[in-house]
Amino acid sequence: MRFFQVLALAGAVSAAPKAAKGKRAVTVSGSAEGFAAGVTGGGDATAVYPTTTDELVSYLGDDEPRVIVLNQEFDFTGTTATASGCAPWGTASACQIAINKDDWCTNYQPDAPTVSSITYDEAGMSGIDVASDKTLIGDGTSGVIKGKGLRMANGVSNIIIQNIHVTEINPQYVWGGDGITIDGADMVWIDHVKTSLIGRQHIVLGEESSGRVTISNSELDGNTDWSATCDGLHYWGYYFTGSSDTITLKGNYVHHTSGRGPKVGGNTVLHAVNNYFGPSSHNFEIGSGGYVLAEGNVFDSVDAPVDASSLEGEIFTAEDVSACSSYLGRDCEANSLSSSGDLSGTDSDVLSKFSDASNIASADSPSSVSSNVPSSAGFGI
Known part of the structure; x- marks a missing residue:
């Protein structure tokens, strides 16, 4: 295991800047596997500890390499705005309402009941811009960002986000905001991050090229009182269409979702390995241009691991584990299904997308996933 030092050890505390005195040493744990292998974030920059939301925004967005340690909650809620909207999924209390962002209701839901006035937290509508060469890491269970997400776009690169919780971004409202957005970035590692109570997408990779991204050991918690399916299961999960x-x-650990867990399309190669997909209605939606290698995953109480109605791309699900060896340098791990629907994909053309075995994540057995992932994924662990 490799560590990037964030703060000097006790014997060298006297040499640390004043801003770091009295702070507990917090380090990035491990290193990225898979496509974002080699990411260093802020490297060995002296740690900074923001105390206000303005400081956090400034540190994340400036031009300096930064190691930013969160040892408190940063609450962006409280600045409200109003807008009109619509109710495409009905007006029952468990249904999300849609804000008419960019005339979405007008253009795409013209027959839905209108909602004349919606009051929402304005901060959630856009994420905090994160510049290149940043490490954002939480201290224990203290690193919480409430009411606003993170956004990496416009060519930024070399970013680590570890051990934080992004939550409460207008969960009642579609178009209320995304948790983490990557759109035209490269070399991004998201690790031990929890997302919960998000209005729109938990993690979205948008239309622009986002190069190399690793999302690991994180929790997508879809439990909600408001959803597009009106059933307590969040629909807008992972959206990978760059x-x-x-x-x-x-x-x-992906659980209590009703779709997009993940949605894959555009021109995206996805290696989904050793994830635990808990109770959900369906997980993979694979549109045109999506290429998915799914191996060593556990599906537990998932009605449909793959949504057949949206299957336009390609998926290989490793029933023939030996077929991987000439591409990955090892056999694949078979997937495991318990109280779940069928999972089968034999598009071996997917494997040809994995041309560099040095950037392929390792795979453990599904039994190891069942015993470890639900308890070890997420923040504060």
């Missing part, structure tokens, strides 16, 4: 994206999704 151009020329390569994504490693490893060791994550």
